[in-house]
Amino acid sequence: MTRVAVVAAPDYAGAGDVVRRALELVGGAERFAGRGDIVLVKPNLLAPRKPETAVTTHPAVVDAVLGVLADLGAQAVVADSPGLGTAGRVARVSGVAAVCRRHGVEVVDLADGPVAMAHGRVYKAVSVSARVLEADRVWNLAKWKTHTMMGLTLGVKNLFGSMPGRRKVRLHFRAGRTPETFAQHLLDLEGAIRPAVTLLDGIVAMEGPGPGRGQPLDRGLVLASADAPALDWVATRLSGFRPDDVPTVAVSRRTGRISPDRIRVVGDPAAPIRFRPAPGSPCDWRLPAPLRSLARALTAPLPRFDATTCTGCGVCVEGCPAQALAPGSPPRLSPRQCIRCYCCQELCPTGAAWVPRRRMLSLGGRPGRRRPG
Numbered sequence: 001m002t003r004v005a006v007v008a009a010p011d012y013a014g015a016g017d018v019v020r021r022a023l024e025l026v027g028g029a030e031r032f033a034g035r036g037d038i039v040l041v042k043p044n045l046l047a048p049r050k051p052e053t054a055v056t057t058h059p060a061v062v063d064a065v066l067g068v069l070a071d072l073g074a075q076a077v078v079a080d081s082p083g084l085g086t087a088g089r090v091a092r093v094s095g096v097a098a099v100c101r102r103h104g105v106e107v108v109d110l111a112d113g114p115v116a117m118a119h120g121r122v123y124k125a126v127s128v129s130a131r132v133l134e135a136d137r138v139w140n141l142a143k144w145k146t147h148t149m150m151g152l153t154l155g156v157k158n159l160f161g162s163m164p165g166r167r168k169v170r171l172h173f174r175a176g177r178t179p180e181t182f183a184q185h186l187l188d189l190e191g192a193i194r195p196a197v198t199l200l201d202g203i204v205a206m207e208g209p210g211p212g213r214g215q216p217l218d219r220g221l222v223l224a225s226a227d228a229p230a231l232d233w234v235a236t237r238l239s240g241f242r243p244d245d246v247p248t249v250a251v252s253r254r255t256g257r258i259s260p261d262r263i264r265v266v267g268d269p270a271a272p273i274r275f276r277p278a279p280g281s282p283c284d285w286r287l288p289a290p291l292r293s294l295a296r297a298l299t300a301p302l303p304r305f306d307a308t309t310c311t312g313c314g315v316c317v318e319g320c321p322a323q324a325l326a327p328g329s330p331p332r333l334s335p336r337q338c339i340r341c342y343c344c345q346e347l348c349p350t351g352a353a354w355v356p357r358r359r360m361l362s363l364g365g366r367p368g369r370r371r372p373g
């Protein structure tokens with residue numbers, strides 16, 4: 001049986017006790033690291049945003065984890081390859097850097113530095129930052145958020161930041177033409193890294209147009225498991241979505257990576273709360289999975305760009321994996337090239353890039369945001 005711990009956590013003030021209890025429920029922290037181990041802690045450092053925006057893993061959760069690792073006598077480093085900005089800047093703005101300073105822990109940017117190769121199903125060679133593969137243990141600290149392309153970003157998706165900067169963009173283009181192919185690639189990455197433990201920060205989660213511009217949602221839970229795909233399965237149910245709505249979860253079940261009847265939920269009782277889905281995301285459908293790819297191809301909306309809030313910074317142009325954008329204020333979109341990955345919305349620092357709600361076949365959830373606020 002694979003255990004997934006669900007622990008009630010009303011606010012971040014009690015994060016220390018909550019994290020320790022969650023680890024206890026899945027076998028105890030000493031199962032996941034020992035004295036002298038080099039432990040790479042991988043939070044979600046997507047973009048330089050304040051903790052209250054729920055974009056990044058909350059510093060109180062990182063603080064709690066670094067405290068546990070210090071007690072175990074392990075040597076921690078905190079590392080990520082952010083979508084926007086450097087790891088140092090994202091850590092500063094999100095409050096993670098201050099926590100790391102207090103613990104004497106280094107923040108490492110995985111965008112640079114050596115790359116190692118691992119084997120995958122989608123691509124024979126999967127590039128991963130060598131720092132990740134060389135660590136004795138990886139502790140995966142994901143944030144619970146909706147995601148325009150992937151439905152939800154949970155434990156498995158959080159590991160995408162283990163791939164160095166520009167390689168992420170190239171791979172997103174090659175693997176990102178359908179959410180299912182991209183999901184299999186993410187599972188390949190998870191298989192290569194095999195994090196010792198995954199913790200999901202859902203004390204304040206995100207709903208709506210995530211992962212960068214959704215609204216905070218008081219979910220009041222922390223999840224933990226030695227198995228990231230199993231944790232994602234439980235989190236998807238608790239978000240009120242069907243497992244088939246989230247491509248990483250659907251693919252992990254279809255390929256036998258998880259068996260739902262072998263997942264045991266332990267800890268506090270928690271009922272599902274339906275998150276407002278990201279407009280245009282797979283969770284925004286009420287269609288059987290086999291029809292979804294076709295429907296997506298026919299109706300997935302193109303991103304839009306708001307001229308009044310666009311600063312012409314070019315971040316979306318740089319980050320577009322399909323090179324579908326030309327510089328401008330707002331940038332010019334080539335619809336034929338666009339693969340509807342919505343990285344532009346994810347990366348845009350002002351909210352000028354946005355995804356309209358699909359008009360047809362969108363029958364689920366509360367109404368999404370239609371224009372940038």
Ligand code: SF4
Pocket residue numbers: 305306309310311312313314315316317328329330331347348349350351352353
């Ligand atoms: S849409 Fe956003 S990311 Fe793109 S140029 Fe304008 S402000 Fe920058």
Ligand code: SF4
Pocket residue numbers: 303319320321322323324325333337338339340341342343344345
């Ligand atoms: S324009 Fe936006 S949605 Fe289209 S491919 Fe580029 S980043 Fe993805």
